[in-house]
Amino acid sequence: MIREFGTGVGALLRGFRMWKSHTGLLALGLIPAFIAWALLLAALIPLVIWLGPITDWMTPFADGWTAPWQGVLRFGLGAVIVVAALALSAAVFTALTLTIGDPFYQRIWRGIERSLGEEPTGETGFWSTVGEGVRLVVLGILVALLTLLIGFVPVVGGIAASIIGILLNGRLLARELTGRAFDARGLTGYSRSGMLRAGRARVIGFGVATQLCFLVPFGAIVTMPAAVAGSTLLAHDLLRRATPGAPQSVSEPAPPPPPPGHPRA
Template identity: 70%
Template sequence: MARPVIREFFTGIRILGKGFGMWRAKPKLLALGLIPALISFVLLAGALVPFGLALGSITDWITPFADGWASPWRELLRAGLGIVLLVVALALAGAVFTALTLTIGDPFYQRIWRGVERSLGGPEPTGDTGVLTTIGEGIRLVVLGILVALLTLAIGFIPVVGGMLATVIGVILSGRLVARELTGRAFDARGLTTYSRSELLRSGRARVIGFGVATQLCFLVPLGAIVTMPAAVAGSTILARSLTERATPSPQAVEQPLPPHA
């Protein structure tokens, strides 16, 4: 049971790799997504950098009860709390970055995912994915990102293992949210309802998480989010296509009627 799940997880990572491969195959197309990503990155960096610089003061303010603790327990507590707060901030930043970038650069990312659809061959989905839908999905992503951040923060207070658990769970949950948001255009264009989309994502949960976690980790690399965003949009189109095709039986898989007896 574990082996197929692990294989699916790494399939999701490879799909993001195929998205990065589009930088070589269609550099002009993916370059369209750089400017919106850069704008969002600058806006978020303007909030995250001061937060990171003030992290020591914030942890001191949250833990006044530890002022009288002996060294090194006081420092260990505040360092652990600082790590948890940073993980929470980065998890939320990934969701906000994705929602903000897709909203700002909607016309550019529409061209990217449709260009990738055409390059994959087969029937191209022609459904509408309007700006209002993009804004609504973005708001939903931010709200869910806040809930994930709060859950991660709560887990971080578990003694001893809280910091590690918070990091792992935060990356997994926020990665899944990002993957869901990125596949939204390709699914909407196929006319899928919210329920159908959820069913498809659930059917390939390990693949979706692998793609989302890899994307989230690339976002954490300095300036990596700018280059990763267009590749992630391309990769999410491949991911959506793979999940849809797997759920649709091929003509060869349809049982043929038995020939009449002579």
């Protein structure tokens, strides 16, 4: 289980390594990622600013409590709200970025497929991307609400909410990001879900690592193109795993050919 989780984290790291060998290709994904990040930041800043009044409004029963219990309750509630908001923001960021930058991420995905010796022929389609994005946001809202409810559990609620929220949201992110490779091969939702379940620890490892990178300042912008590349590798791993006798992981993608006149040419 731990080894499989680490393999999923490794898929994202392999995606990051492609910044060196496929710099121009991955750079295409920076602009839509920045736009989505800026929009989400504009929504999160007011939440943080008004967090105090929000927690006061949600806990009128604590107005007469003595210190320090009133402060402890409202601080804990504020922390849970922030955790839930971050869990939702990861889903919204992914859906929004993939929708805004669909042509760019299509090129990244296809470039990685070709570097793995594949020639993708299927099309995911813009409206398919929008539909998957809406689905991801709806599920992200449910995860955020669950996180919020767990946060009210005394003593361990905050820690439990953070861990469960990251795990559930990580799986959602991994499912969404691997969608292009699966959809292009005509796999049904049932087949796709089966492969994701078979490699659950690997899928969660990839999704959790991606979400944690999103939480680093400006990390989401650089991570998103690498996550698209890494998710393509993860999808290939899962596809090969589902084929009897196939190797468990794909090899490192070959770098793109050098331009004419380059010393390597």
